[in-house]
Amino acid sequence: MFDYRAAALEVLNTEVQAIQQLEQYFNDDFIRACELILANENGKVVVMGMGKSGHIGNKIAATLASTGTSAFFVHPGEAAHGDLGMIEPGDIVLAISNSGESDEILALFPVLKRLKITIISMTGKPSSNMAKLADIHLQITVPKEACPIQLAPTSSTTATLVMGDALAMALMQARGFTAEDFALSHPGGALGRKLLLKLSDIMHIGDALPLVSSDTLIREALLEISQKGLGMTAVVDENHQLQGIFTDGDLRRILDKRVDIHTALIGDVMTKNPTVADPNMLAAEGVNLMQEKSINGLLLCQDNKVVGALNMHDLLKAGVM
Structure with a gap:
């Protein structure tokens, strides 16, 4: 009989190691990203990502928005066909891709640069094009995926989510966001x-x-x-x-x-x-x-x-x- 528990524990241990690896990436670039977003009082954080990175990006945008940072998610494919108009001067784009080579996102970089939009990339490859072309790069490299055939994004998406949570929570504390503020923007309590x-x-x-x-x-x-x-x-x-x-x-x-x-x-x-x-x-x-x-x-x-x-x-x- 297959040992399901052993397989699950192996995934857990692999992803724990991936999260622990992130500690070294809470560096000067992370601090710069936080300070930049915090100082950008009138702009929004526009999160982008394809595939699994897009799913994680959606959650990161939601967490940012619910903890005091104006943010929303835009699908890169839709952005290339009209939704790019949702991004305004003064906004900050948080572009997510583990490989750092997402064609759909890279295709938007020239337009974003022309609009003078600040770009923060979040990738697992510091030598990637997205990392090099962004104004700030947040690294999320993991030792390996929890997938036994190293194909399904697992540890990398977990690391991305943790980096996004760390960003949101650091900003939340820096701006003094309180429980009262949280209640005002949520349906819990007074329904909001x-x-x-x-x-x-x-x-x-x-x-x-x-x-x-x-x-x-x-x-x-x-x-x-x-x-x-x-x-x-x-x-x-x-x-x-x-x-x-x-x-x-x-x-x-x-x-x-x-x-x-x-x-x-x-x-x-x-x-x-x-x-x-x-x-x-x-x-x-x-x-x-x-x-x-x-x-x-x-x-x-x-x-x-x-x-x-x-x-x-x-x-x-x-x-x-």
């Missing part, structure tokens, strides 16, 4: 903002609401999308009754079909019957709806009349996620 905040509290309205008519040229609709910064526009009639939506994703699809954006009308290429929500919906429910439908933007309607709009970035800024 997630159970009180409505979509109407954070939606864009009035002149900030992206609206075009169905007979608008695509190129003119793109100007509306660009000016309003939500990655989409509602298509409405003269009474603001919803007819459809056009998003950054729709633009990529029509370009693939070689549609002429200078002559085609938005009504011919818009998505009809888009997902919408009532502005009185709880923001937490809005997040669930957007994740369920795999969409980044949401139109808010009452009696089919568009009264507001928001995107995932608005929910992130509001601290709902």
